[in-house]
Amino acid sequence: MVLSSRIRDSFPLPPRPADPVSPLAVAGLTVAYHDRPVLWDVDFVAPPAGLVAVLGPNGAGKSTFLKAVLGLIPKLAGEVRFFGRPLDRKSGLVAYVPQRTAVDWDFPITAVEVVAMGLYHRIGWLRPVRRRHLEAARVQLDRVGLADLADRQIGQLSGGQQQRVFLARALAQDARLYLLDEPLAGIDAASEQVVVELLRELRATGRTVIVVHHDLESVPGIFDEAMLLNVRRIAAGPVGTVLTPANLARAYGVTFAPKVAAVVGG
Amino acid sequence: MIELADFLELDLPALATGTLAALACGLLGNFLLLQRRSLLGDAVSHVVLPGIVLAFLVTGSTSTWPMMLGAGAAAVASVFLIDLVQRAARIEAGAAMGVVLTSLFALGVVLLEQSGARAVHLDVEHALMGSLEGIVWLGARDFSALVDPDRLATLPEPLLRLAVVTTMVALLLLVLRKELTIASFDPGYATSLGIPARAIGLVLLVASAVAAVAAFAAVGAILTIAMFVCPAATARMLTDRLGRQIALSALAALLAGTLGYALAAWAPLLFGSERGLGAAGMIAVVAGCLQGLSILLAPRYGALARARARSRGRRSGEGATARGGVP
Amino acid sequence: MTDLLSALFLGAGYNSAVATLGAAYLGVAGGLVGTFLVLRRRVMLADALSHATLPGLVLAFLCGLALLGEGRILPVLLFGAAASAALAGLAVQGIVANRRLAEDAAIASVLACFYGAGIVLASYLQSLPVGGQAGLQRFLLGSAAGMLRGEAELLAASAVLLVLFTGLFAKELRLLCFDPVHAEAHGWPVARLDLLLLALLLALLVIGLQIVGLVLELALVVVPAVTARLWTERLGRMLPLAAAIGAAGGWIGAALSAALPRLPTGPSIVLVLAAIFLASLIVAPQRGLLAVAARRRRLVRTLAAEGLERPGSP
Numbered sequence: 068m069v070l071s072s073r074i075r076d077s078f079p080l081p082p083r084p085a086d087p088v089s090p091l092a093v094a095g096l097t098v099a100y101h102d103r104p105v106l107w108d109v110d111f112v113a114p115p116a117g118l119v120a121v122l123g124p125n126g127a128g129k130s131t132f133l134k135a136v137l138g139l140i141p142k143l144a145g146e147v148r149f150f151g152r153p154l155d156r157k158s159g160l161v162a163y164v165p166q167r168t169a170v171d172w173d174f175p176i177t178a179v180e181v182v183a184m185g186l187y188h189r190i191g192w193l194r195p196v197r198r199r200h201l202e203a204a205r206v207q208l209d210r211v212g213l214a215d216l217a218d219r220q221i222g223q224l225s226g227g228q229q230q231r232v233f234l235a236r237a238l239a240q241d242a243r244l245y246l247l248d249e250p251l252a253g254i255d256a257a258s259e260q261v262v263v264e265l266l267r268e269l270r271a272t273g274r275t276v277i278v279v280h281h282d283l284e285s286v287p288g289i290f291d292e293a294m295l296l297n298v299r300r301i302a303a304g305p306v307g308t309v310l311t312p313a314n315l316a317r318a319y320g321v322t323f324a325p326k327v328a329a330v331v332g333g
Numbered sequence: 334m335i336e337l338a339d340f341l342e343l344d345l346p347a348l349a350t351g352t353l354a355a356l357a358c359g360l361l362g363n364f365l366l367l368q369r370r371s372l373l374g375d376a377v378s379h380v381v382l383p384g385i386v387l388a389f390l391v392t393g394s395t396s397t398w399p400m401m402l403g404a405g406a407a408a409v410a411s412v413f414l415i416d417l418v419q420r421a422a423r424i425e426a427g428a429a430m431g432v433v434l435t436s437l438f439a440l441g442v443v444l445l446e447q448s449g450a451r452a453v454h455l456d457v458e459h460a461l462m463g464s465l466e467g468i469v470w471l472g473a474r475d476f477s478a479l480v481d482p483d484r485l486a487t488l489p490e491p492l493l494r495l496a497v498v499t500t501m502v503a504l505l506l507l508v509l510r511k512e513l514t515i516a517s518f519d520p521g522y523a524t525s526l527g528i529p530a531r532a533i534g535l536v537l538l539v540a541s542a543v544a545a546v547a548a549f550a551a552v553g554a555i556l557t558i559a560m561f562v563c564p565a566a567t568a569r570m571l572t573d574r575l576g577r578q579i580a581l582s583a584l585a586a587l588l589a590g591t592l593g594y595a596l597a598a599w600a601p602l603l604f605g606s607e608r609g610l611g612a613a614g615m616i617a618v619v620a621g622c623l624q625g626l627s628i629l630l631a632p633r634y635g636a637l638a639r640a641r642a643r644s645r646g647r648r649s650g651e652g653a654t655a656r657g658g659v660p
Numbered sequence: 661m662t663d664l665l666s667a668l669f670l671g672a673g674y675n676s677a678v679a680t681l682g683a684a685y686l687g688v689a690g691g692l693v694g695t696f697l698v699l700r701r702r703v704m705l706a707d708a709l710s711h712a713t714l715p716g717l718v719l720a721f722l723c724g725l726a727l728l729g730e731g732r733i734l735p736v737l738l739f740g741a742a743a744s745a746a747l748a749g750l751a752v753q754g755i756v757a758n759r760r761l762a763e764d765a766a767i768a769s770v771l772a773c774f775y776g777a778g779i780v781l782a783s784y785l786q787s788l789p790v791g792g793q794a795g796l797q798r799f800l801l802g803s804a805a806g807m808l809r810g811e812a813e814l815l816a817a818s819a820v821l822l823v824l825f826t827g828l829f830a831k832e833l834r835l836l837c838f839d840p841v842h843a844e845a846h847g848w849p850v851a852r853l854d855l856l857l858l859a860l861l862l863a864l865l866v867i868g869l870q871i872v873g874l875v876l877e878l879a880l881v882v883v884p885a886v887t888a889r890l891w892t893e894r895l896g897r898m899l900p901l902a903a904a905i906g907a908a909g910g911w912i913g914a915a916l917s918a919a920l921p922r923l924p925t926g927p928s929i930v931l932v933l934a935a936i937f938l939a940s941l942i943v944a945p946q947r948g949l950l951a952v953a954a955r956r957r958r959l960v961r962t963l964a965a966e967g968l969e970r971p972g973s974p
Contacts, residue, residue, distance in 0.1 A: 097963055101423075102955035108966060137525050144963050156527030163525035170519045173760075174367060175575045184515050188526045193508050220573040240526070371765040372704060421941055421949055427704040427764070428886050432937060435879035439930035442801060446922040461800060461875065462779050555711065555875075556779070559772030566765050597780065611783030617776025624769055634760040 088151035089113055090244040090275040091136065096145035098128070098135045105131045109145070109300045113244070114292060116273045118266055120280045120306070123296035124319050129279040130166065132296060133246045137163055149244065159188045162242035164233050166249050172222045178232045179204045179217040185239030207235040212261055227258025234262060245269060245276040252281060263289055286310065341473040344598055346489050347465045351616050352590025353495035354548035357502045358557060359564030359586035361541050363579050366565040367517045372427065373412065373538065374561030376434040378545045378554045380404075380411040383441030385549075390448055397490060401546050408542030411437055412535075438554075463553030463613035465594075468492060491550045498547040505540055506579065513537065514575060552613040563620035564589065570627040570634055589620035667915040675812050679804035680914040682816035683871050683929065687910030689822040690868070690880035691888070691902030692830070693860050698885040699837035699895070700857065703878075704764065708752055708771040709745040710865045710877035714778025716744025717799055717869075718785055725788075732795040734811050734870075741799075742866045748774050749858060802873030802926030804914050811870065818867045823903075826860055833857060834895055871914065873926035883933040884909065890937075890944040909933035 091113040098106040106128040113119055121129050134140045136147050138154060149161055182204035183196050190200060208217050211231035216224060221232060230250055237245055250262055269276050286293060286306055293309040295301040295318045302314040365371050381404040388403020389395060411433055419429035468489045478484040512533050515523040520530030548557045568581035593616030598609040629636050670677035697703045720740025721731035748770050755766035798806045835843045836853040844850045868877050888902035913929030942949050
C-alpha cells in the first residue's frame with residue numbers, strides 16, 4: 068500500500084514556474100442561506116505553493132467556503148480570483164475533492180471509472196471514455212496505492228480507500244490548485260499516511276493545496292499555513308501565528324455571533 | 334384462436350406501444366433511480382394531465398403537438414415548483430413533491446370536468462387507467478403490411494410517437510452517458526469541472542417528461558411510474574456495473590411489455606373468456622413481479638443470497654456484512 | 661351562491677351534511693397523522709398505500725358479488741382496501757429492509773404495481789355481465805354525493821373515532837417524531853409506535869377513500885402538515901394548526917363539491933387545501949416568502965453598510 072519510489076519516479080509531476088499571482092485570492096466573500104449568514108466578509112490569499120488548512124468549529128462555514136469559492140453555491144457578495152482571473156472551470160486548473168459523504172458509494176461504478184472523471188474536461192462533451200483514458204486513470208490509482216482495486220465497485224472499498232480514489236481523481240486532473248474537503252476525516256492510518264505524503268508531493272512540485280480540516284492537533288505536523296474561520300475570518304497566515312490561544316478562544320469559545328445576527332434576528 | 338389479421342390489426346400495435354413505453358421510461362429510470370429521484374417519475378406523470386387540459390383550453394384544439402407541448406411544459410414547470418416549495422417551505426423533497434403533484438393533478442381534474450374538454454376524447458378514466466386496447470392498426474390484414482410503406486404510414490400515432498421518443502432516449506443515453514454518470518454520481522465535482530450538473534439533471538427531467546407524455550396516452554398516468562421504476566430497480570438488484578444495469582433494464586422493460594400484453598390479451602382465452610384484461614395494468618404487474626423476483630433471487634444482493642450469507646457468517650463466527658463489502 | 665352557502669352550513673340535505681362533517685373530521689385526522697408523518701419523513705408512503713387500496717377494493721367487490729350476490733357493501737370493500745394497503749406497506753418495508761433500493765424507489769414501484777393489479781382486476785370486473793361496477797369509480801377521485809345514507813354515517817363516525825384515537829396517542833407519537841433515539845433509550849417501544857402510526861395512516865386512508873379518492877389522498881396527509889409547518893416551529897402548535905387547516909379544507913371542499921356541478925369531492929378538497937398552502941407560503945410571518953425576502957434585503961443593506969467600512973480589496 069505504501070507508495071513505491073519506482074512509481075513516483077516514473078510519473079513525476081513537472082515542476083511549475085512560480086506564479087507571481089496568487090492561485091486563490093478572495094475578498095469580502097459573504098454567503099447566506101436564506102437570510103442566515105454563513106460566511107461574512109472573508110478575505111483570503113493563498114500562497115503560490117504550500118499546504119493550507121481551513122479550520123473552525125462545526126457550522127463555521129468551512130465547506131461552504133470551498134463551495135462558494137468554486138461557485139457551486141451563490142455568494143451574496145465578494146470577489147474570487149484564481150491566478151488573477153475569474154474561474155475558468157473547463158481549464159481544469161482547480162481540482163475539487165468533495166467530502167466523502169457527499170456521494171452515494173453504492174453507485175454502480177468502479178474505482179478506475181471514478182478516477183477517469185478527472186479527465187472528463189479533457190475528453191470533451193459527448194465523447195465516450197476510451198481505453199486510453201482508463202489506462203491513464205489506472206496510473207493515478209497506482210500513485211495512491213490502489214492499482215489492485217481498480218476494477219472493484221467503489222462501495223466495496225474501505226473509507227480510507229474511497230478517499231484515496233477521490234484524491235487520485237483530483238491528481239488525474241493535473242491541476243495547480245487543489246481544494247480538499249475533509250480528506251482526513253474518518254480514514255485509517257495507512258490511508259492517512261498515503262494522503263499526507265501525496266499532499267507533500269504536490270507542495271514539492273509547486274502546487275497549492277487548501278484543505279478543510281477538523282483535527283487541530285495534527286495541523287502543525289502537516290500544514291504550512293492556516294485560516295481560522297467562524298462565519299468571519301478569525302485569523303490567517305503561518306500556522307504558528309494562527310493557532311494562538313486567543314484566536315482559538317475566539318473561534319471555538321463563546322459562540323461567535325456576527326453583529327448581523329442581531330440585525331436580522333437570525 | 335388467434336387470427337393473423339386480428340393480431341396485426343389489434344394486438345401488434347398495442348403490444349409494440351406498451352413495450353416501447355416501457356422501454357423509453359425504463360431506460361431513463363436508471364438515472365432517476367441512481368439520483369434517488371424515482372418519485373419524480375411519479376410527479377411528472379401526474380402533471381401530464383393538467384398540462385394536456387391547459388393546452389386544450391389555450392389552443393382549443395385536440396391535435397397532438399399542442400397537447401404534447403403543454404404536457405411537457407407542465408412537467409418541467411412542476412419540477413421547478415417542487416424545488417421552489419422544497420426550499421421555500423424548507424421541507425424534505427418527498428413532502429414538497431406530495432404537495433405539488435396532488436395540487437396540480439386536482440387542478441387538472443377540475444379543469445377537465447368544468448371545461449368543454451370532457452366532450453372531446455379526454456377523460457379522467459383514461460388518464461388513470463390508460464387505453465392500450467384503443468390503439469389499433471386498421472387495415473393491416475397480413476404480414477405484407479409490415480413492409481408496405483403505404484400501410485406503415487397508417488400505423489397508429491401513439492405507436493409512431495413512442496418509436497421516435499424511444500429512439501431519442503436511447504441516443505441521449507448513448508451520447509450523454511459520461512455526463513449523466515458524473516452528474517448523477519457527484520454533481521459538485523462535475524460542476525467544479527465545468528460540467529453543469531444542474532443543467533444535465535434538467536435534460537434528464539425534460540426527457541422523462543417527454544417520455545411520460547408519450548407513454549401517457551397508451552398506459553395512463555400512474556402506470557407510467559411502473560415503467561420508470563421497475564425495470565431499473567430490477568436491473569439494479571442484479572449488477573454493479575452501470576452499462577450492464579442499463580442493458581438489463583431494457584431487457585426487463587421488453588419482457589414486461591411483451592409478457593404483460595400477452596397475459597392480458599391471451600390468457601383469458603385459455604379460460605374461455607372472450608374479453609382481454611387491462612393490458613397496461615398487466616404490464617405494470619409483470620414489471621413489478623420481475624422486480625420482486627430479482628429482489629428475492631438476485632445472486633448477490635437478493636434477499637435469499639443475503640440470508641444465506643448472514644447464516645454462513647454467523648457459523649464462521651464473524652459478522653459478515655450483508656452488503657457484500659466494507660461499508 | 662345560495663347553494664354554496666347552504667352547503668357550507670350543512671343545509672343541503674342530510675347525506676350531504678353528514679358527508680361534509682365527515683370530511684371535516686377526516687381533515688382533522690389527516691392534519692394530525694400527517695404532522696407525525698412529515699416529521700418522520702415518511703409522507704410519500706401515504707401515496708403508495710392509498711393507490712394500493714385499489715386491488716383490494718376490486719377483489720372485495722368481486723368476493724361480495726360471488727358470495728353475497730352484491731358487490732357494493734361498504735364494510736367489505738373497506739376491509740379489502742385495508743388489507744391490500746397493508747400488504748403494500750409490508751412490501752415497501754421488505755424492499756427497504758433489503759437495503760439495495762432506496763425508499764423512494766420502493767414506494768414508487770409498490771404504488772405502481774398494486775395500482776396496475778387493481779386495473780387488471782377492474783378490467784375483469786367490467787367484463788362481467790353485472791351492474792354496479794360504477795360504484796367503484798367514485799373511489800378513484802371521491803364523491804360525497806354518491807354516498808348512501810348508511811355509508812355517510814359510517815364515514816363520519818369512523819372519522820370522529822380516528823380523531824379521538826390519534827389524540828389519545830398524541831403524546832407517544834410526539835416522542836417518536838421528536839427524538840426516537842431518546843425514546844428508545846427510555847424504554848419506549850419505538851418500532852411498535854411506528855407501527856401504530858402506520859395503522860393510523862391506514863385507517864385514515866381507508867376511511868377517506870369515498871370522500872377524497874385514492875388518487876389524491878396523499879394531499880390530505882401532506883398539505884395540512886406542511887402548511888402548519890410554515891406558521892410555527894413548535895410541534896405543540898403545529899398539531900392543532902394542521903388539524904384546523906385539514907378541517908377547513910375538508911369542510912369547504914366537500915361543501916363546494918356538493919353545491920357546484922361536475923366538481924368531484926377529492927379534487928375540490930385538494931384545491932382548497934392547496935389555496936391555503938399557497939397563501940401561507942406567501943404571508944407566513946417567519947418562513948413566508950415575503951418575510952424571508954424582507955429579511956434578506958435587510959441583510960444585503962447591512963452588507964452594503966459594512967462594505968463601505970472595509971478597506972479596499974487586496
